[in-house]
Amino acid sequence: MNGSPILTLDNVSKAFGPVTVIDGVSVNVLPGKVQVLLGENGAGKSTLIKMMAGVHQPDGGRILIDGEEVQLPDTKASEKHGIATIHQELNLVGTMSIAENISLGRLPRRFGLVDKARMKEDARAALALIGLDLDVDRQVGELGIAHQQLVEIAKALSLNARMLILDEPTAALTKREIASLFKVVEDLRSRGVGMVFISHHLDEIAAIGDSVSVLRDGRFIAEVPATTHEDELVRLMVGRDIDQQFPRRREYAGPAETLLEVRGLSTKGMVNNVSFSVQAGEVVALAGLVGAGRTEVIRAIAGIDPYTSGTISVRGKALPPLNVGAAIRAGIGHVPEDRKVQGLVLGAAVNENIGYATLAATARAGIVDFAGQRKRAQEVADKLRIRMSSLDQTVGSLSGGNQQKTVFARWIVAGATVLLLDEPTRGVDVGAKVEIYELINAITAAGGAVVMVSSELPEVLGMADRIVVMSGGHVSGQLPAESATQDSVMSLAVRDVQREIEDKQMKDES
Numbered sequence: 001m002n003g004s005p006i007l008t009l010d011n012v013s014k015a016f017g018p019v020t021v022i023d024g025v026s027v028n029v030l031p032g033k034v035q036v037l038l039g040e041n042g043a044g045k046s047t048l049i050k051m052m053a054g055v056h057q058p059d060g061g062r063i064l065i066d067g068e069e070v071q072l073p074d075t076k077a078s079e080k081h082g083i084a085t086i087h088q089e090l091n092l093v094g095t096m097s098i099a100e101n102i103s104l105g106r107l108p109r110r111f112g113l114v115d116k117a118r119m120k121e122d123a124r125a126a127l128a129l130i131g132l133d134l135d136v137d138r139q140v141g142e143l144g145i146a147h148q149q150l151v152e153i154a155k156a157l158s159l160n161a162r163m164l165i166l167d168e169p170t171a172a173l174t175k176r177e178i179a180s181l182f183k184v185v186e187d188l189r190s191r192g193v194g195m196v197f198i199s200h201h202l203d204e205i206a207a208i209g210d211s212v213s214v215l216r217d218g219r220f221i222a223e224v225p226a227t228t229h230e231d232e233l234v235r236l237m238v239g240r241d242i243d244q245q246f247p248r249r250r251e252y253a254g255p256a257e258t259l260l261e262v263r264g265l266s267t268k269g270m271v272n273n274v275s276f277s278v279q280a281g282e283v284v285a286l287a288g289l290v291g292a293g294r295t296e297v298i299r300a301i302a303g304i305d306p307y308t309s310g311t312i313s314v315r316g317k318a319l320p321p322l323n324v325g326a327a328i329r330a331g332i333g334h335v336p337e338d339r340k341v342q343g344l345v346l347g348a349a350v351n352e353n354i355g356y357a358t359l360a361a362t363a364r365a366g367i368v369d370f371a372g373q374r375k376r377a378q379e380v381a382d383k384l385r386i387r388m389s390s391l392d393q394t395v396g397s398l399s400g401g402n403q404q405k406t407v408f409a410r411w412i413v414a415g416a417t418v419l420l421l422d423e424p425t426r427g428v429d430v431g432a433k434v435e436i437y438e439l440i441n442a443i444t445a446a447g448g449a450v451v452m453v454s455s456e457l458p459e460v461l462g463m464a465d466r467i468v469v470m471s472g473g474h475v476s477g478q479l480p481a482e483s484a485t486q487d488s489v490m491s492l493a494v495r496d497v498q499r500e501i502e503d504k505q506m507k508d509e510s
């Protein structure tokens with residue numbers, strides 16, 4: 001295998017307006033190697049790979065492919081060189097089928113017509129590359145975020161790329177899905193494909209990477225082997241030590257009060273007779289596998305989705321179903337799983353996005369304090385260290401992790417007392433994670449309550465007071481966090497799956 005780079009970014013720089021976001025960085029992508037890019041939210045990782053993908057052009061420096069200087073004026077030019085890119089924010093068309101999405105831009109034609117049968121066959125073959133068995137006629141919009149991500153990866157792989165760029169591909173995936181993705185990466189590695197990999201999960205770096213380039217504030221800090229100890233990687237990345245990963249403190253000393261009570265909640269498709277309550281000062285985690293119904297419960301509480309039976313009350317007062325405004329006025333804040341589609345107005349400024357819930361709650365009274373709200377937005381943005389040029393920057397141009405912090409800031413400013421967090425630290429760097437945990441502590445110390453859906457078991461065990469485990473749409477058990485372990489949570493989470501398998505085995509045997 002030839003060891004010379006497929007692609008080189010040579011001393012590239014990039015500014016947006018007056019702000020330099022990449023400052024003289026060099027990266028090599030070698031055949032059969034995985035080059036990891038590591039850095040805090042906003043460090044410039046996605047901007048770098050967008051230069052490789054033809055989305056952004058460097059202002060200074062050169063791009064070399066096979067040692068020759070090239071221009072990549074658009075994504076087509078990059079694709080022509082065999083570069084496939086999975087961007088951080090998904091690029092699929094929700095209203096089209098899986099098959100249509102996979103063949104988008106290169107539909108097989110027969111006698112001038114789209115050859116549907118071949119299109120579906122191609123799509124099934126592409127999915128098979130990553131061991132995924134989905135009905136290719138399904139609309140992409142109906143899939144969960146994890147499956148959408150996998151469809152996009154399948155699509156990129158089906159292009160026969162010689163270089164594959166993965167910008168946080170694992171952020172929304174389960175352990176099993178990550179394992180199958182890594183198998184695909186191994187396979188591509190042995191075929192000499194060069195890869196660029198971005199992830200905030202440090203444990204994945206040693207598992208999959210060869211070399212790590214660390215960025216800080218758009219500058220190159222170091223290139224180290226992927227086997228470098230995690231503590232050292234963190235130090236290079238944030239420039240300081242982070243000692244306490246889960247700083248859960250239980251400081252609330254006020255009167256006991258049930259802030260949120262869910263009784264017998266059922267929805268049409270998924271959720272079946274779910275009951276739990278959350279006290280002032282408490283963090284309750286909803287644990288379970290993807291598809292266990294956790295997000296559905298959260299969305300029903302937030303007033304987004306209807307339910308067929310049950311009651312939801314805040315401070316003893318029943319909430320009307322399917323009424324987002326009423327939920328906000330009752331003090332409920334919701335940080336959704338998919339911030340791009342559900343959480344943010346990407347074309348609007350950071351300030352407007354942060355102010356949205358406050359305005360939605362106060363506009364009824366007819367008084368809107370724009371100046372006061374801007375001041376509060378600035379304070380909270382500073383506290384959360386949202387990296388932006390000013391409150392007027394559009395949210396769509398913030399880095400992924402900073403978009404997540406913006407949704408958080410909204411509810412802090414709105415003074416929500418019951419926060420519903422759906423995968424709150426997905427795509428968030430190690431330093432910012434701790435900041436979000438501190439915020440959770442601040443909210444509960446002030447007498448608020450937090451319901452957190454998280455697929456990260458260490459986060460669940462580290463931050464929750466109580467763990468409500470869901471399986472197949474219902475509550476399979478509740479555990480106090482002190483005595484819970486990863487194993488005890490998992491065994492409740494897979495209980496239904498386990499039963500199904502046993503039932504099937506019994507049937508097969510008889």
Ligand SMILES: Nc1ncnc2c1ncn2[C@@H]1O[C@H](COP(=O)(O)OP(=O)(O)OP(=O)(O)O)[C@@H](O)[C@H]1O
Pocket residue numbers: 016021039040041042043044045046047048088387388389397398399400401402427429
């Ligand atoms: N189109 C744009 N206009 C203005 N600023 C931008 C634009 N794109 C990126 N930036 C800024 O460039 C900086 C780097 O962003 P980038 O998306 O590369 O970060 P990142 O390292 O990928 O972070 P994350 O881990 O959060 O995804 C950020 O401060 C961001 O606000």
Ligand SMILES: [Mg+2]
Pocket residue numbers: 045046047088167399400401
């Ligand atoms: Mg990014």
